[in-house]
Amino acid sequence: MRPLSTSRGCKRGGAYKSGMMHLLVLLALTLSCHCCPDRCLCSSQTVKCQNQDLDAIPSSFPTTTKIIFVTGNNISYINKDSFPIRLDMLTDLYLSGNELESVGAMVFENLPNLVRLDLSNNNIQAFSERALPVENTLQVLNLSRSFHNHSCMDAVLSVLQSGNLLMLKVLDLSNNDLVILPDDAFSSLSNLVNISLQNSTIISVLNGTLKVPPLRDLDLRDNSLRVLPTTTLAEFSLKPDLSLWLAGNPWRCDCFIEEMLLWLKNSTQVMDSQNLTCASPEALRHQPLLQVELSQLKCLGEMEGVLETSYVFLGLVLALIGVIFLLVLYLNRKGIKRWIYNIRDACRDHMEGYHYRYEINSDPRLANLSINSDV
Numbered sequence: 001m002r003p004l005s006t007s008r009g010c011k012r013g014g015a016y017k018s019g020m021m022h023l024l025v026l027l028a029l030t031l032s033c034h035c036c037p038d039r040c041l042c043s044s045q046t047v048k049c050q051n052q053d054l055d056a057i058p059s060s061f062p063t064t065t066k067i068i069f070v071t072g073n074n075i076s077y078i079n080k081d082s083f084p085i086r087l088d089m090l091t092d093l094y095l096s097g098n099e100l101e102s103v104g105a106m107v108f109e110n111l112p113n114l115v116r117l118d119l120s121n122n123n124i125q126a127f128s129e130r131a132l133p134v135e136n137t138l139q140v141l142n143l144s145r146s147f148h149n150h151s152c153m154d155a156v157l158s159v160l161q162s163g164n165l166l167m168l169k170v171l172d173l174s175n176n177d178l179v180i181l182p183d184d185a186f187s188s189l190s191n192l193v194n195i196s197l198q199n200s201t202i203i204s205v206l207n208g209t210l211k212v213p214p215l216r217d218l219d220l221r222d223n224s225l226r227v228l229p230t231t232t233l234a235e236f237s238l239k240p241d242l243s244l245w246l247a248g249n250p251w252r253c254d255c256f257i258e259e260m261l262l263w264l265k266n267s268t269q270v271m272d273s274q275n276l277t278c279a280s281p282e283a284l285r286h287q288p289l290l291q292v293e294l295s296q297l298k299c300l301g302e303m304e305g306v307l308e309t310s311y312v313f314l315g316l317v318l319a320l321i322g323v324i325f326l327l328v329l330y331l332n333r334k335g336i337k338r339w340i341y342n343i344r345d346a347c348r349d350h351m352e353g354y355h356y357r358y359e360i361n362s363d364p365r366l367a368n369l370s371i372n373s374d375v
């Protein structure tokens with residue numbers, strides 16, 4: 001009897017405990033369902049916690065939330081504890097302008113249906129390669145002005161290359177100091193249609209950028225491009241649906257841009273072709289590329305430059321030699337003076353001798369004598 005009662009007591013205890021748990025969970029659910037986090041505004045399924053000087057993501061959002069704005073705060077890191085409650089309905093997360101420095105592993109693990117993620121205007125220095133779940137539905141990733149400097153971008157580039165972002169359609173990498181994109185940077189993003197690389201100090205477009213099959217919009221404005229090589233132009237031409245933005249680059253209008261100019265004048269792919277201008281040479285600066293004639297494209301510019309520099313160099317060398325010569329003269333001024341005096345004296349002696357001889361010669365009485373003495 002005793003063991004039975006004990007077991008019954010245990011059972012009861014268990015039943016009581018689980019009842020309590022249910023109650024608590026229900027309470028938590030009802031609370032989280034209806035409570036808006038401190039310093040946030042909630043309307044329908046959108047929560048906005050903007051410019052509140054928050055130093056962490058608010059801990060509990062209503063579980064029915066679809067859109068979250070936690071922007072303009074002072075949140076230096078996010079990690080897997082930032083979203084402790086699963087938010088199955090959340091599709092949009094905006095974390096712009098938070099001075100974010102670190103994005104930890106598995107941050108977004110509890111947000112399985114995220115479609116749009118905005119991490120723009122931060123100062124990210126560490127980005128975990130496991131920040132995004134392996135299975136995700138992300139379609140828009142905004143990393144505009146997100147990174148402290150380009151050495152902090154390696155992790156995110158490997159996330160892009162990992163092959164996990166299969167649904168990504170729009171990628172904004174603008175206003176980052178990228179300089180050069182690794183080969184294949186986007187080749188794993190098989191649904192990508194829109195890339196912005198505006199103002200990212202890009203100096204050349206590698207093949208990898210174009211390996212994305214469905215690419216439709218490529219924004220390369222305000223970079224450091226001087227010319228597009230023929231291979232790149234050929235690949236652009238292979239994608240008839242591609243639209244390009246290319247203004248604000250320092251195009252160099254010499255003979256090497258000839259191919260590109262021909263392509264540009266015939267292409268319908270460059271949306272802002274009217275706005276492309278030459279940055280060099282000086283004679284063509286600010287000239288719209290479309291108005292440049294092929295005959296104006298010269299490579300003499302560089303030769304002239306070389307000649308100019310060699311003339312300047314020659315001038316400098318001559319000046320140096322002159323200065324050294326003057327210096328030598330100056331340092332030897334005593335010797336030179338002496339030398340001049342010597343010459344003068346010698347001259348005088350000579351002249352005197354001559355004068356004397358002349359006098360002798362001119363004296364007819366002494367002529368014979370002089371002839372005799374000369375012989």
Ligand SMILES: *[C@@H]1O[C@H](CO)[C@@H](O)[C@H](O)[C@H]1NC(C)=O
Nearest residue numbers: 053055073074075076077099
């Ligand atoms: C932001 O947070 C840091 C500490 O994380 C603090 O030193 C800084 O003063 C805060 N800035 C503002 C504007 O509140």
Ligand SMILES: *[C@@H]1O[C@H](CO)[C@@H](O)[C@H](O)[C@H]1NC(C)=O
Nearest residue numbers: 096120121142144170171172
């Ligand atoms: C990314 O964010 C910036 C600024 O926060 C915004 O101007 C830009 O339009 C956004 N890009 C996309 C693709 O939504």
Ligand SMILES: *[C@@H]1O[C@H](CO)[C@@H](O)[C@H](O)[C@H]1NC(C)=O
Nearest residue numbers: 125147148149150151152177
């Ligand atoms: C990038 O920032 C880090 C941290 O501030 C710094 O140590 C590194 O030298 C910077 N790299 C470049 C290329 O500026």
Ligand SMILES: *[C@@H]1O[C@H](CO)[C@@H](O)[C@H](O)[C@H]1NC(C)=O
Nearest residue numbers: 145174175176177178199200
């Ligand atoms: C261009 O990007 C740099 C960062 O690489 C940023 O500091 C600058 O403000 C951006 N310029 C514009 C006009 O947005």
Ligand SMILES: *[C@@H]1O[C@H](CO)[C@@H](O)[C@H](O)[C@H]1NC(C)=O
Nearest residue numbers: 170193194195196216217219
């Ligand atoms: C791509 O981005 C540009 C500018 O950011 C925008 O105008 C365009 O509508 C976007 N296209 C798609 C398909 O999202």
Ligand SMILES: *[C@@H]1O[C@H](CO)[C@@H](O)[C@H](O)[C@H]1NC(C)=O
Nearest residue numbers: 206207208211229231232235
């Ligand atoms: C670019 O890639 C294509 C094939 O995708 C290749 O034929 C071509 O040689 C490559 N060009 C350069 C400059 O690497």
Ligand SMILES: *[C@@H]1O[C@H](CO)[C@@H](O)[C@H](O)[C@H]1NC(C)=O
Nearest residue numbers: 262263264265266267268269
């Ligand atoms: C100009 O473009 C058309 C297609 O838009 C193409 O058929 C034609 O060959 C091009 N002409 C030149 C000179 O590239």
Ligand SMILES: *[C@@H]1O[C@H](CO)[C@@H](O)[C@H](O)[C@H]1NC(C)=O
Nearest residue numbers: 245247271272273274275276
């Ligand atoms: C060309 O530049 C002007 C002035 O910067 C701008 O207003 C216009 O929208 C640009 N045109 C295109 C097609 O981008």
